[in-house]
Amino acid sequence: MARMLENKSVREVWQEIERVMKERPEPIQGMNTVYQYDITGDDAGTFQLLIVNGTARVVEGTESTPDCTLTLSDKNFKKMIMGKLNGTAAFMTGKLKIQGSMGLALKLEGILNEYNLSETA
Numbered sequence: 001m002a003r004m005l006e007n008k009s010v011r012e013v014w015q016e017i018e019r020v021m022k023e024r025p026e027p028i029q030g031m032n033t034v035y036q037y038d039i040t041g042d043d044a045g046t047f048q049l050l051i052v053n054g055t056a057r058v059v060e061g062t063e064s065t066p067d068c069t070l071t072l073s074d075k076n077f078k079k080m081i082m083g084k085l086n087g088t089a090a091f092m093t094g095k096l097k098i099q100g101s102m103g104l105a106l107k108l109e110g111i112l113n114e115y116n117l118s119e120t121a
Contacts, residue, residue, distance in 0.1 A: 036066035
């Protein structure tokens with residue numbers, strides 16, 4: 001299953017993230033946060049994950065002021081989503097840069113782990 005996710009574009013991975021969060025919103029209930037991902041590399045782009053009252057929506061580009069911005073390569077983004085790269089380790093080794101709330105970044109890692117996206121795609 002993880003291989004399928006690995007072969008998807010960054011945009012398709014975000015579509016998958018949005019889909020699973022809408023199907024099972026429990027882990028994001030009560031959250032009101034804007035995460036921005038600045039993805040570098042061959043499949044670069046800026047994406048925002050907007051969580052409002054426990055409802056997730058992904059937009060390409062910038063729609064709102066982010067509470068937390070994460071910058072990483074397209075390959076490392078996919079590795080993190082598939083659970084093959086720990087967010088804290090990525091940050092400590094310079095593979096992930098975080099602006100804004102470090103606490104929100106850690107919370108997002110826990111939430112994404114709950115969705116176990118490596119098994120959904």
